[in-house]
Amino acid sequence: MEFPIVDIEHLDDPQCQLDIANHIARASQTWGFLLLKNHPIPQQDVGDMFSLARQFFLDESEAAKSPWPVNTDSIGYSRALSDRYKDDKASMWFAGKAGFLAHNLPALPPFWHTYTAQIDDFKQKCHQLIMKLLVCFAIAMDLPDRDFFAKAHSEDIGNGNVLRMICYPARTQAPLDTTTRMSSHSDSGSVTLLFQTCAGLEVESPSGAWVPAPCLPGHILVNLGDALAFWSGRRLKATRHRVSFATVPHDRERLSMAYFAKAAPETVLQPLRSGADDEPMREYKANGLTIQPGITVGEYSRLIMESIYGAPVEPNAQEPRSPTAASAA
Ligand SMILES: O=C(O)CCC(=O)C(=O)O
């Protein structure tokens, strides 16, 4: 089965919307992954973000980054080899609604202090695109209210919507204490937009084989997370993915950038049923957790944070602290 590529140039045209929604739905039900072609996020903006990421990760010293570890607001820096899985990747997290970063400057490495408006603007564009995809999911599931999912995903909620820049560093020698770049996982939220500078991500295909995710210039890779899979009664798929040393060797660097969207924390995840004889889903297992119907998005996020990231540090950390574990999300 071919990796799905969906052209969304005419997504706002009511004549084309159903067709595109069906295409997106098929991809979400089989692969849980798709590539978006002709999307509305300007290539210039993506390039500008990567250029900032490159300057931050490659030109700044570790001393200019490490004293600002990821805090409980999901803002900050996570060093390579520092998480629970010792993944060989570093990342920078930007959570919260517009203005939140500017109000939390002490939590950000100084490099970012003058770029908060630019990051807010990019996040906003990502979120607007996510809202349109959520409408497609509702159409695809024949929900009477096509805004059902979108209504739960306001841009202004908590810290669930996070932009994360990721750097897989190039090293002269392979690190001794790890075996992987990014451990295999499914994302825990609803929808993720992934921007890549080069190939390297592998995805579990519908047949169960690990296959390379395509990396085409100007395209966005989209994948669905556990919350949406659970909520949709598993009709939308949260697929596992990973980055290994086989695809990104220790002496090759790779940058990527993910925008993770989550529903509001009070949203109750009650699996939707498609028909009267459809067995309700009793539980959902992913990333080492089992969740039951009735759990809220907030509670699920808390469990995931605990299980993957360990004990969080306090917000607005100004002094160096031991880094939080940070890996999959
Ligand atoms: O770097 C990548 O390509 C994947 C990132 C990812 O899966 C994640 O951050 O959850």
Ligand SMILES: [Fe+2]
């Ligand atoms: Fe992921």
